[in-house]
Amino acid sequence: MSLQIRIEKTKTPKQKPDQNKLGFGQYFTDHMFIMDYTEGKGWHDPRIVPYAPLQLDPATMMLHYGQAIFEGMKAYKAKDGRILLFRPKKNMERINISNDRLCIPPIDVDFGVEAVKTIVEVDKDWIPEAEGTSLYIRPFIIATDPFLGVRPSQTYMFIIILSPVGAYYPEGINPVKIYIETEYVRAVKGGVGFAKTCGNYAASIKAQMEAKKKGYTQVLWLDGVERKYIEEVGTMNVFFKINGEIITPSLEGSILAGITRDSSIELLRSWGLKVTERRISIQELYDAHANGTLEEAFGTGTAAVISPIGEFNWNGNIITVNQGKIGEISEKLYNTITGIQNGEIEDIFGWTVEVK
The missing domain is CATH 3.30.470.10 (Aminotransferase class 4, branched-chain amino acid transferase, N-terminal domain)
Structure with missing residues (x-):
């Protein structure tokens, strides 16, 4: 052009x-x-x-x-x-x-x-x-x-x-509390969930406001059909470290293909960690918490970069992650991505572009 x-x-x-x-x-x-x-x-x-x-x-x-x-x-x-x-x-x-x-x-x-x-x-x-x-x-x-x-x-x-x-969340890099939405839905496969369009965000406001009244920073959405598979947080993709494996919901047409998500997957794999993109149910997450194998949870997105998650609320069941503290992987990802973004860490991936 x-x-x-x-x-x-x-x-x-x-x-x-x-x-x-x-x-x-x-x-x-x-x-x-x-x-x-x-x-x-x-x-x-x-x-x-x-x-x-x-x-x-x-x-x-x-x-x-x-x-x-x-x-x-x-x-x-x-x-x-x-x-x-x-x-x-x-x-x-x-x-x-x-x-x-x-x-x-x-x-x-x-x-x-x-x-x-x-x-x-x-x-x-x-x-x-x-x-x-x-x-x-x-x-x-x-x-x-x-x-x-x-x-x-x-x-x-x-x-x-x-x-x-400055920081997108008031908590900054400190872990946020997330409310798992079970009544409202944001998107379904075949809709516009994978697009970054205004209506997706308008559809999320009601649940977001109700979660805020309960003391939660953001909403985690479940799939719009069965209401059991984890999709994404309102402004972030999500990752879970379970028994040493890092799992993130697969892209199936109803969630956004995040650029920070993609960058995080590439970084994690370059560190020799196992990363799996697949469907993960909220019951599986709850069970992992119950049996002690849920080690970390974090969100990825342009606004917050990496946001550790310290607590989920699922129908009144509290899922505390890593004692509410930032995890090792979350912190390393945040420091590495922001370090590349601001030029303090060598960009071996060719991700940064100089303006002039």
Whole structure:
């Protein structure tokens, strides 16, 4: 895709927030990337402009029918001054998997990576350098036809915004408590569970709020048919170390193929550990806890990277993992992945991409 990205710099830069009080997703940088799609013309007019509200018709199809997808990735500033992205091509490839499921025109993967690199370069002064911080990158595509009727839109906007962030969970790298959902379902095979589309997350909010009232950080979803097989946490894929073997639910069409998940599997296998991708029931997890073979549990995702799990609640049955403490594998994975991401550990896998 031979498109030139036009850049319009802001005349009123924002005041940057305290790097030690960022939270997650609360602050946004000075600029955003926008590119339009028109049927018959394709993707066109890529530009970086001052961050500002979007002007949308009240009949915009995305608002009524949810034809929208998004991604999540991060930029890091290494101690030597380099700006690094972590596997950005994988994110752009996954955008097109979501696009295909939602009948959204694909983007050129290499151009998508170039767009990310360009806007990060423009707003590089926003990349925080405090420990545990990064610049979160949110690419997303929305349907923009002003039309009331269920069909694919003929126009779209591809947008990228940036947000300096700290830890996703208040617990940071300390173990989180997870509530196992048995009433509601998020996705089923044949649906859109494997796509990163807005409706998946909207479907999870009810259960998430109820879990929060009970004192739990997140919800672990079971399969939508038999309600017995473990799928994923709302914002993470999950892993369990049982009797020395690391098990993670297999990708069967209803859960997201996480990039941190894939990276963790590759790392674990490179360390000589046995990793198995298969269906695992909540009963099997409970039994492993009961007989003392459940050694660790952790989640993987872009936002939190690695999040140790210290407790599950399944219908009032409490499953305590590793005495509620961070496990050896969780800690090693976190330190290794974040070390590669921020340039402190040699990247033997070729995962990082330098912005400039």
